[in-house]
Amino acid sequence: MDYEQMLQAKKRELEEVIQKKRDLMMIPITETVDELSMYDQHPADLGSEMYEREKDAGLLEFYELELEKLNDAIDHYKKGEYGICEVCGKSIEKERLSRLLNTTLCAQCARDQVRENEHPAQYDLINAGQMSDEGETFQVAGYDFFEDGDGSSSS
Numbered sequence: 001m002d003y004e005q006m007l008q009a010k011k012r013e014l015e016e017v018i019q020k021k022r023d024l025m026m027i028p029i030t031e032t033v034d035e036l037s038m039y040d041q042h043p044a045d046l047g048s049e050m051y052e053r054e055k056d057a058g059l060l061e062f063y064e065l066e067l068e069k070l071n072d073a074i075d076h077y078k079k080g081e082y083g084i085c086e087v088c089g090k091s092i093e094k095e096r097l098s099r100l101l102n103t104t105l106c107a108q109c110a111r112d113q114v115r116e117n118e119h120p121a122q123y124d125l126i127n128a129g130q131m132s133d134e135g136e137t138f139q140v141a142g143y144d145f146f147e148d149g150d151g152s153s154s155s
């Protein structure tokens with residue numbers, strides 16, 4: 001499996017999405033509202049258009065952050081450090097890498113980081129409450145639960 005190709009493909013994909021969003025946001029808001037009011041004179045149009053814009057702006061920010069992480073991963077790859085955990089220096093699990101292309105942490109360190117950033121007691125409570133009856137799926141569910149919040153690779 002060629003990770004660089006996968007990373008570059010993902011990068012192109014993201015850049016395309018970002019470009020489209022930017023193009024959309026370049027259109028003056030009054031223009032799009034004018035267009036809408038040809039069909040519907042409702043005064044709420046500006047409000048809902050503003051809301052859409054804000055949502056787009058938030059999404060754009062998210063995509064740009066993802067692209068940054070992806071560029072980091074490509075840098076790592078070029079330096080021959082791709083797939084190496086930033087924290088402990090061990091190889092990142094293959095299964096994990098294929099799901100989270102731009103991760104820089106192994107599963108164990110990602111879990112540790114989540115525990116440091118969040119309140120451990122809270123996590124334990126959620127786990128106990130949600131998964132006590134799951135039996136054998138506990139391992140899988142617990143693993144996913146502690147991912148570093150990057151759901152972009154779930155398809």
Ligand SMILES: [Zn+2]
Binds near residue numbers: 086090105107109110
């Ligand atoms: Zn690690």
